[in-house]
Amino acid sequence: MKQVGIVGAGTMGFGISFYLAVKGVRTHVIDVSEKSLELAKEKFHLYYQIFKENRFPLNQTKEEVQSLITYSTKLEDLKDADLIIESATEHLETKQLIFKTLDEISKPEAILASNTSSLKLSDIAIHVTNHRKHLLLTHFFNPAQIIPLVELLAIDETSPIVLEKVKSFFESIDKVPIIVHKEIPGLVANRIQVALAREVLSLLEDGVVSQEDL
Secondary structure (H helix, E strand, O other): OOEEEEEOOOHHHHHHHHHHHHOOOEEEEEOOOHHHHHHHHHHHHHHHHHHHHOOOOOOOOHHHHHHOEEEEOOHHHHOOOOEEEEOOOOOHHHHHHHHHHHHHHOOOOOEEEEOOOOOOHHHHOOOOOOOHHHEEEEEEOOOOOOOOEEEEEOOOOOOHHHHHHHHHHHHHOOOEEEEEOOOOOOOOHHHHHHHHHHHHHHHHHOOOOOOOOO
């Protein structure tokens, strides 16, 4: 994975981009909003300072990491990317349009992924025809530049080789990928968190323990 494209320069999208650059991966950040891209450029300095102050592994200078991230408003600039991760707004039609465009402009071997747990990959990629074997869900957790976990989900048409390739790539940059075998709302970690929150509320409502002690 020599070049990775990220669609969406918000909190999640830029967090992923920053982490990849820290790990030496050339990353292209795409967003329709010039303002969002400018904010992302500003966040770079804050994120790097946080990494440095907290002694996260940094094998490159700030300038070297910064040089690995490029910014654009055009999806067409991702035509040479090996892996493209969509991290746009959680709006189905918007994601469908993004994937339709990526399917048309990406090189044949490109892997197209979405960073979501609230929408189904099979719905998002409904208009994808050229890259059916190269579709994945890659669900990161906020803040993506710090939390290691990434949930991976394939659809029926996804090549097992593609799934393994992405899993190995994430492991090579010190992420912890897990394979989700069924397309269900919330995937795995979010469902565990919701179950935990539900039990906490039940314990409080039943008077089992005080809020402070819990």
